Amino acid sequence: xxxxxxxxxxxxxxxxxxxxxxxxxxxxxxxxxxxxxxxxxxxxxxxxxxxxxxxxxxxxxxxxxxxxxxxxxxxxxxxxxxxxxxxxxxxxxxxxxxxxxxxxxxxxxxxxxxxxxxxxxxxxxxxxxxxxxxxxxxxxxxxxxxxxxxxxxxxxxxxxxxxxxxxxxxxxxxxxxxxxxxxxxxxxxxxxxxxxxxxxxxxxxxxxxxxxxxxxxxxxxxxxxxxxxxxxxxxxxxxxxxxxxxxxxxxxxxxxxxxxxxxxxxxxxxxxxxxxxxxxxxxxxxxxxxxxxxxxxxxxxxxxxxxxxxxxxxxxxxxxxxxxxxxxxxxxxxxxxxxxxxxxxxxxxxxxxxxxxxxxxxxxxxxxxxxxxxxxxxxxxxxxxxxxxxxxxxxxxxxxxxxxxxxxxxxxxxxxxxxxxxxxxxxxxxxxxxxxxxxxxxxxxxxxxxxxxxxxxxxxxxxxxxxxxxxxxxxxxxxxxxxxxxxxxxxxxxxxxxxxxxxxxxxxxxxxxxxxxxxxxxxxxxxxxxxxxxxxxxxxxxxxxxxxxxxxxxxxxxxxxxxxxxxxxxxxxxxxxxxxxxxxxxxxxxxxxxxxxxxxxxxxxxxxxxxxxxxxxxxxxxxxxxxxxxxxxxxxxxxxxxxxxxxxxxxxxxxxxxxxxxxxxxxxxxxxxxxxxxxxxxxxxxxxxxxxxxxxxxxxxxxxxxxxxxxxxxxxx
Numbered sequence: 001x002x003x004x005x006x007x008x009x010x011x012x013x014x015x016x017x018x019x020x021x022x023x024x025x026x027x028x029x030x031x032x033x034x035x036x037x038x039x040x041x042x043x044x045x046x047x048x049x050x051x052x053x054x055x056x057x058x059x060x061x062x063x064x065x066x067x068x069x070x071x072x073x074x075x076x077x078x079x080x081x082x083x084x085x086x087x088x089x090x091x092x093x094x095x096x097x098x099x100x101x102x103x104x105x106x107x108x109x110x111x112x113x114x115x116x117x118x119x120x121x122x123x124x125x126x127x128x129x130x131x132x133x134x135x136x137x138x139x140x141x142x143x144x145x146x147x148x149x150x151x152x153x154x155x156x157x158x159x160x161x162x163x164x165x166x167x168x169x170x171x172x173x174x175x176x177x178x179x180x181x182x183x184x185x186x187x188x189x190x191x192x193x194x195x196x197x198x199x200x201x202x203x204x205x206x207x208x209x210x211x212x213x214x215x216x217x218x219x220x221x222x223x224x225x226x227x228x229x230x231x232x233x234x235x236x237x238x239x240x241x242x243x244x245x246x247x248x249x250x251x252x253x254x255x256x257x258x259x260x261x262x263x264x265x266x267x268x269x270x271x272x273x274x275x276x277x278x279x280x281x282x283x284x285x286x287x288x289x290x291x292x293x294x295x296x297x298x299x300x301x302x303x304x305x306x307x308x309x310x311x312x313x314x315x316x317x318x319x320x321x322x323x324x325x326x327x328x329x330x331x332x333x334x335x336x337x338x339x340x341x342x343x344x345x346x347x348x349x350x351x352x353x354x355x356x357x358x359x360x361x362x363x364x365x366x367x368x369x370x371x372x373x374x375x376x377x378x379x380x381x382x383x384x385x386x387x388x389x390x391x392x393x394x395x396x397x398x399x400x401x402x403x404x405x406x407x408x409x410x411x412x413x414x415x416x417x418x419x420x421x422x423x424x425x426x427x428x429x430x431x432x433x434x435x436x437x438x439x440x441x442x443x444x445x446x447x448x449x450x451x452x453x454x455x456x457x458x459x460x461x462x463x464x465x466x467x468x469x470x471x472x473x474x475x476x477x478x479x480x481x482x483x484x485x486x487x488x489x490x491x492x493x494x495x496x497x498x499x500x501x502x503x504x505x506x507x508x509x510x511x512x513x514x515x516x517x518x519x520x521x522x523x524x525x526x527x528x529x530x531x532x533x534x535x536x537x538x539x540x541x542x543x544x545x546x547x548x549x550x551x552x553x554x555x556x557x558x559x560x561x562x563x564x565x566x567x568x569x570x571x572x573x574x575x576x577x578x579x580x581x582x583x584x585x586x587x588x589x590x591x592x593x594x595x596x597x598x599x600x601x602x603x604x605x606x607x608x609x610x611x612x613x614x615x616x617x618x619x620x621x622x623x624x625x626x627x628x629x630x631x632x633x634x635x636x637x638x639x640x641x642x643x644x645x646x647x648x649x650x651x652x653x654x655x656x657x658x659x660x661x662x663x664x665x666x667x668x669x670x671x672x673x674x675x676x677x678x679x680x681x682x683x684x685x686x687x688x689x690x691x692x693x694x695x696x697x698x699x700x701x702x703x704x705x706x707x708x709x710x711x712x713x714x715x716x717x
Contacts, residue, residue, distance in 0.1 A: 008554070011492045015558060021466070022485045023565055026478075029467040030573055034475055038576040038583035047203070047585030048575055051196050054081050058192035063185050071176045078199065085203040085586055086594030087261055094266040097254050098273075100158035101128035103168045107161040112392030116343050117331045118324065119280040121171055125273055126324060126347060127396065132157065133250050133353075134399050137406035140249075145229025147221055151253040171276075190293035193567075197300055198272055200575065201309040203585035205264035206598065208310055210580035214636045215647075216240040217312025218260045220248055222641040231410050235625050235672020237437055237654040238647040239421040242414060246353025246407045247317040259599040264310045267317070271309035274320045275300055281327045282541055285502055287548045294563050295544035299537055301570035303577055304477040304529035311579050315530045318354030321347055322362055322534055326509065329369045333376075333505045339393055346400040353407040356422050361513060361534055368512045436671060437655045452523055460522050468529075476579050477529030479536065482566030486543045489558065498549035503542060510538045603637045610634050611708025615678065618705050624714060625673055629689055630680030640676065645686050665692045675715040682709065 031039060038044055054077060061073045082088040102121060105128025108114075116123055135153055139145045162168065182188060209218070216223060216238075223241055226232025230249055234241070254262045278299060282292045300306050308315045328344030331337070348366055351358040412418050416435040417427045428440035452460070465481040468474040490497060517535035521527050547559050576583045595601070607613035612634065619626070619640040628635045629645040636642060648654040658668040668674070677693045693713050696702065701717040 008493075008552075012554060012558065015489060015492060018488060019485060019562055019565070022481050023569055025466040026481065026569060026573065029469060030475070030478065031576070033467075034469050035573070035576045035583070041583055042587040043207075043584035044576050045584075046588045048572075050081075050084070050588070051200055051203075051575075051585070054078075054199065055192045055196040058195060059185075059189050062179060062182065062188040062192060067180050070179050074179055078195070080592065081199055082202060083592040083594070084589070085206055086596050086598060087202050087206050087265065089596040090205070090257070090259065090261040090265040091202055093257070094254050094262060094269055097154070097266060098125070098269045099168065099170055100154060100161075101125060101132055102171075103161045103165075104128045104131050104154075104157050106169060107164050108396075110165070112396055113390055114343070114392055114396055116328060116340060117284070117335070118328065119276060120169065121174070122273060122277050122280065122324065124169070126321070126350075129250060130350065130396065130399050130403060133246060133403045134406070136249055136252070137403060140229035140231055141406070143228040145225070145231070146227070147225055147252050147256045149229075150249075151256060154253045184290075187290055187293060190290070190297055193297055194275065194293070194300065197297075197306055197571070197574075198268065198275075198309075200585060201268045201271065201306065202265060204310040204578055204582070205261045205268065207585075208578040208580040208582040209260060209637075210311055210313075210578065211633060212240075212579070213260075213264075213312035215632065216243070217248065217314075218263055219636070220252055220255050222639075224248055225252070231413060233414055233672075234641055235674055236641075236643055237658070237672075238643060238650075239653055240647075242411050242420040242438075243314070243356055244353045244407045244419070245410060246350075246403065247314045249407070250317075251312075257597070259597045260312075261596070261599070263312050267312065268309040270320055271306070271316045274316060274323065277320065277323060277327070278537060278541070281323075282545070285541075285545055287545055291544055291548045294560065294567075295540060297567050298482060298544070298563055298570075299540045301567050301574060302478070302480040302536060303570065303574040304474075304479045305533050305536060306574055307477045307578060308530050308533070313530070313579070314355040315533060318351050318358045319533045319537075321351035321354060322358060322365065323537060325351065325362070326365060326534075326538070329365070330505055330509055333369075333372065333509065334502075339389055342389065342393060342397060346397045349404055350400050353404055356419070357531060359419070359422060360516070364512045364516055365509070368509060372508050437658055437668060439655065457522050464521060464527070471527065473526060473528040476577055476581065478570075478573055478577070479529045479532055480566070480570055482563070482570070483536070483539050483543060485562060485566070486540075486547070486559075489555070489562075490543065490546060493550075493552075493555050496550055496552050496555055497546045499546060500549075503546060506538065506542050506545075510535070510542075514539065603639075606634065606637065612638075612678075612710045614707045615705050615710055615712045616640075618712065618714075619676070624676040626676035626678055626712075627669070627674055627689075628678035628680070629686050630678065630683045630710065635678065642678070645689060649686065649689075659686065659688055659692075662692050662695055665689075677713045679711045679713070680709065681711065 057077050058074060061070055061077065065073055079088060082091055102124040105124040105126065108131045109124060109127045114123070114127065118126075132154060135157060136145065136150050139149060139153055178191075182191070223234065223236060224230050224245060226234055230245060230252075251263055251266055254266050275296065279292060279296055282295060283289070287295070325344045325348035328340050328347065332341040332344060345366065348362050351362050408418050411420055414435065415424075415438040417424045417432050417438065417440070419427070420434075420438060424434065424438075424440040428434070434440055463471055464474055464479060465484060468478060513535055517532050520531065524531075550556050550559065575585075604613060604616075607616045610631075616638050619638060622640070624640055626638070626640050626642045627645065627648065628642055632644045632646060635644050645659075649656045649659050658664055677696070679690055679693060696715065697704070697713060700715045703714045703716050705712040705714075
């Protein structure tokens with residue numbers, strides 16, 4: 001029944017007034033503040049017009065074009081956008097890799113008779129990751145694990161899978177069926193918008209090269225794989241090279257195409273799988289399609305989530321695995337099927353092979369689940385009966401364990417610790433000792449906190465939600481603020497919503513994740529927006545699940561209207577921001593035949609402008625291991641294995657002791673088989689390094705390449 005009381009009218013007025021600062025403050029402080037210059041660039045406003053046209057065309061095609069023409073016109077429109085942005089070849093090749101892995105997983109699933117309450121595409125993909133990664137690790141242990149070897153492996157596995165069953169279940173077929181059957185305008189608009197979100201990420205993959213990605217994610221041929229496999233010692237010291245490397249190993253077959261956009265594109269497809277996972281979970285909860293798509297657009301327009309797609313960082317891959325495990329744990333709490341719990345624990349364990357923060361979040365999630373199960377058992381809501389766990393599930397769980405152990409073994413083999421640097425000091429207490437030049441002092445500060453006052457707490461929350469200009473890693477990947485406004489709606493109109501057992505289960509399962517996320521947002525000296533993806537996804541799912549039960553039209557209008565505004569705000573900020581500080585997508589032009597392999601040309605232009613191109617030409621194809629001082633954003637792009645002193649000699653990241661004396665430096669380069677030394681002529685931060693290189697020139701036979709702004713010295717004997 002429609003509510004018309006004065007009390008509710010007052011609430012409507014209050015909620016409308018409260019909406020204004022949630023929208024206007026970020027516009028003023030972020031869009032018109034930090035990104036004022038960026039939004040004026042043609043890549044921003046022209047690129048925005050272009051993608052809006054694409055979204056409009058897709059909506060028109062879905063709503064008004066005859067059913068038999070819809071599919072063709074839909075994909076032609078998408079292909080034109082990808083061609084205009086010069087990424088259609090990476091997108092096609094990485095999509096084929098996705099489908100190949102999925103089909104391998106599908107065959108493994110059938111052979112092992114695995115069944116789970118997950119979308120079939122999601123389950124096939126996860127089992128494909130497990131199967132392919134295990135085969136890659138076995139080959140690597142045998143010394144035949146180069147990028148080329150692993151690419152051949154995947155082709156062979158895909159061929160075998162096609163021979164066993166050539167009836168491949170393509171994602172694109174399900175999309176086509178969806179396109180043909182959906183007729184409601186608002187659903188078509190929302191679907192087209194979500195497609196547009198993904199297309200923008202593909203367009204950004206051609207220009208946004210961020211610091212972390214080029215540091216350790218976009219050059220696996222130089223910093224991960226040696227002559228035999230990813231188990232080879234490459235003489236690197238920075239801890240980022242010893243993170244769990246499951247994602248980089250799994251992405252290896254599509255990393256050999258001499259362009260960064262291939263790795264980015266596949267990561268965006270994993271983002272697409274995360275979107276599908278989230279959609280499937282909300283639909284399984286009984287949410288209407290329309291409210292599900294609104295929630296989906298609300299989640300994946302948040303820059304901190306969608307903006308991690310066009311990067312080579314591990315956030316999306318790891319969150320996909322953790323959220324898959326989360327959804328299965330929820331299903332166990334609902335249906336009490338032990339097989340679901342076993343698979344969930346296995347997938348949660350698999351996430352340890354991804355981002356280091358998974359050590360924190362996965363552990364918290366599983367620990368919370370165990371507490372819930374114990375409480376339910378004590379209240380006799382769970383009865384531990386014997387369950388017939390099939391042999392296939394045991395085999396799959398064993399495969400997961402072997403994959404995780406294979407990834408951990410690499411870190412242990414190279415550093416002496418199972419994880420490094422996170423936890424290295426704990427491993428030393430247990431009895432592990434580091435290999436030279438690795439040591440157990442954990443100075444990363446990723447989970448380090450500081451004492452903070454109440455005033456500082458409110459200031460940090462205000463900064464994160466409304467004005468993150470002083471939070472460098474949040475302004476690049478803003479965490480949004482709409483969910484706080486939605487929570488206010490829930491409080492004001494709590495009598496008009498139904499909080500059922502589903503909400504209670506999900507809240508209980510996420511309770512410690514929410515608390516830990518808020519705690520680290522407040523106390524971490526330098527929080528990253530991407531640290532909170534899991535919490536943001538699950539919080540907004542809970543909110544919109546409750547919204548789905550709204551029984552008053554006026555409240556529904558407020559929810560949909562405010563969601564529309566927040567989605568537009570988030571989309572606008574996402575469009576002009578990126579982890580690399582690159583803005584927008586591209587300027588207008590009508591060239592459909594752009595070069596899809598621009599990274600080499602882009603780097604050569606950069607090297608020429610920075611006075612180091614001659615050195616890069618010398619290093620090409622010579623397999624020289626190099627130490628350098630200078631700008632990491634330039635030096636990390638060189639066609640060689642390069643480690644920069646700002647990281648190498650940092651107590652936070654590397655080991656400063658390697659520069660203590662000339663003898664220490666010689667010991668280090670002999671350990672790492674390092675024969676190349678780049679000197680930035682204008683960088684005076686490490687004068688002892690320059691002195692050591694001059695000593696080397698006196699004592700060894702060397703070649704010197706003198707470029708405009710840099711000098712390369714190479715030991716030739």
